[in-house]
Amino acid sequence: MSPAECNTEPCSEFAAVSPTYNRINNGNLYIGTSMCASRSPPLPAALASAPLDAGIEDSDTTHFLFGDPVPRKRKNSARLMFRCLWKNCGKVLSTSSAIQKHIRFAHLGRGKEKEHSDGEEDFYYTEMDVNVDTLSDGLSSLTPTSPTSAGPPPFPDVGSLAAAQVSDLPIVSPLSVSAPSTLCAICDCTQPEARNRPSVSIAAVLKTCLTYCLGVARLWLAAIGYSSCAFLLLIRKTRGEAKKCRKVYGMERKDLWCTACRWKKACQRFLD
DNA sequence: CTTGCCGGGTC
DNA sequence: GACCCGGCAAG
Secondary structure, eight states, X not given: OOGGGOOSSOHHHHHHHHHHXXXXXXTTOOOXXXXXXXXXXXXXXXXXXXXXXXXXXXXHHHHHHHTOOOOOSXXXXXXXXXXXXXXXXXXXXXXXXXXXXXXXXXXXXXXTTOOSOOSGGGGGEEEEEGGGTTHHHHHGGGOOOOTTTSSSXXXXXXXXXXXXXXXXXXXXXXXXXXSOOHHHHHHTTTSHHHHXXXXXXXXXXXXXXXXXXXXXXXXXXXXXXXXXXXHHHHHHHHHTTOOOHHHHHOGGGGGGSOHHHXXXXXXXXXXX
């Protein structure tokens, strides 16, 4: 990792970030997907090339979860709402900028002097279709705690997550047995009542799980003194180890592989 | 051993 | 072209 790769802000921040990064890496504190689970998918390739403070882009998250070519067009904004995930808030606004302002001012305690956002608020709201209102019911346990109230949020119980059974995955999951079940385990969306809600988008559920997981990781790092840039650098590192179609879908779902993988050529879907 | 994929083959 | 696969490097 060279300073030149820290392609956003604060490469003034890099001087502090670089040793931080090494320290974490050498100390085996792996954040990012591996922190959230013992078996996790690659992070979206698009995230790897995104500006470090760009936050998580919904379509890319969905893309990585389902392995389709990256859909560049957003959903019809008229049907898209943004819900605050802050504990006991749940405020729903119609635009991302509005929800970001709400989070900055109401929860992060940042005044107008902080015009340049570092993207932290991205972790405290989720997008939702207007027809997936019930999603919040199944995700109520995901509400993040205030970083200023009671220290860092607890780490997910990795042991119990690793014990999650493949059979707990939603039936619609296209992932192989080697693919992660952890995201579902975290948000407990494997509960029968969650499964039986036909209006709930699985992609939305998984996206929310991932968003929360990364949010917890970032808060946890911040609480122990690491910068958000360091957090994103760690994500970037794990991304280079992206699993390919074979690993993600498994031999039993070869029909889901990209053409190149089927022909034993360089994977076109999960690019490094 | 598994994985990713190059190189080269067949159709 | 599409498609398949032997074989190799890397882990």
